[in-house]
Each structure stands twice: as C-alpha cells, then as structure tokens.
Amino acid sequence: MRARYTEWLEKDKLLLIQGWKRDGLTDEQIARNMSINPRTLEKWKANYEPIRQAIKRGRTEVNFIVENKLLKKALDGNTTAIIFWLKNNWRDKYNDSTLGPEERKMIQAKMRKLEADTRVSEAKALLAEQVSSQNNAELERMLKLLEVEGTEDGD
Structure with missing residues (x-):
C-alpha cells in the first residue's frame, strides 16, 4: 500500500x-x-x-x-x-589569511573580471557555432562587439 x-x-x-x-x-x-x-x-x-x-x-x-x-x-x-x-x-577578524582587507577586495574584483571574461569567451564560442563559416565577416563583427561589451562589463 x-x-x-x-x-x-x-x-x-x-x-x-x-x-x-x-x-x-x-x-x-x-x-x-x-x-x-x-x-x-x-x-x-x-x-x-x-x-x-x-x-x-x-x-x-x-x-x-x-x-x-x-x-x-x-x-x-x-x-x-x-x-x-x-x-x-568573526571571519573578517579571525581567519588564517595573511591578506589585508584591500587585498581581499582586489582579489574579489579580479575574480569577478575573470568570471565576466569567461562568460564572454563562452558567448564567443556559442556564437561561432551558430554563425556559418561562409559568413566570416559577420562573425568577426559580432565577436568584436562581444569584446567591447565584455570590457565594459568588467570595468
């Protein structure tokens, strides 16, 4: 049952x-x-x-x-x-890290930029798969656009 x-x-x-x-x-x-x-x-x-x-x-x-x-x-x-x-x-006060607060913030910012760069690279790969090889000029234009947008997001 x-x-x-x-x-x-x-x-x-x-x-x-x-x-x-x-x-x-x-x-x-x-x-x-x-x-x-x-x-x-x-x-x-x-x-x-x-x-x-x-x-x-x-x-x-x-x-x-x-x-x-x-x-x-x-x-x-x-x-x-x-x-x-x-x-x-009290993680900020008692941790094993020898990094200061500013250094930790910088590392976090670098991690965010790395994640953004990874998203751009993944988007480029996806775009390359979707655009036919006969249309290379259009592919190049779209890839350049992605690079510009990715740089703006990372700042």
Whole structure:
C-alpha cells in the first residue's frame, strides 16, 4: 500500500518527521521511514508547506542544539571550540589569511573580471557555432562587439 501525503499532514506525523530531522536523519532516510521514494518526499516538500516546515524546523532545532553545545565548550575554555567559534563568527577578524582587507577586495574584483571574461569567451564560442563559416565577416563583427561589451562589463 502506498503512503498518501494526507496522512503525513497530521500533527503527530509532522512531529515525527521533525524529530527524525532533529535526530540528524537525511531526507533519504526520512523518506525510507515514511515508506516513500526520496523523489516523492522532494515533491511533497515542494507542494505541501507543513511537510517542508517540519523538516526545516527539525534541522533548525538540531543546529541550535549543536551551536549551544559548541558555545558551552568554548566558554568552558576548549581551545578548539574557541578557535572554531571565532573563525566562523568573526571571519573578517579571525581567519588564517595573511591578506589585508584591500587585498581581499582586489582579489574579489579580479575574480569577478575573470568570471565576466569567461562568460564572454563562452558567448564567443556559442556564437561561432551558430554563425556559418561562409559568413566570416559577420562573425568577426559580432565577436568584436562581444569584446567591447565584455570590457565594459568588467570595468
């Protein structure tokens, strides 16, 4: 007999789903516990807010539980927990990078330019595939136009 989504919309079933997620089960394990295919669970999450919220609440609860345990260990003087907490909560101040803020901004700008250049190159390749080899002049004109537009986007 196939499980019907309506039975999983009942309060006690939603609490069960939430508890499974809080206990650390994956969505695939939850689907197995519900006797449904993982793809079915994905569809149900997309279509039925109570099921999606039960999973979300379970995940949020376990995140808070773990976060509180980590904080307690950090406050108790556990050096590893302190380092982990600081690196994840004050990334700008506590990181392993030797780069200054300006250097990081410059690297990010270079990455954005590289991504833009990559998009232009991909567009050129696509355009070259679409334009026939008999029309080389038109291809050259379009490629030049792409180069100009790509330079303007990168600035």
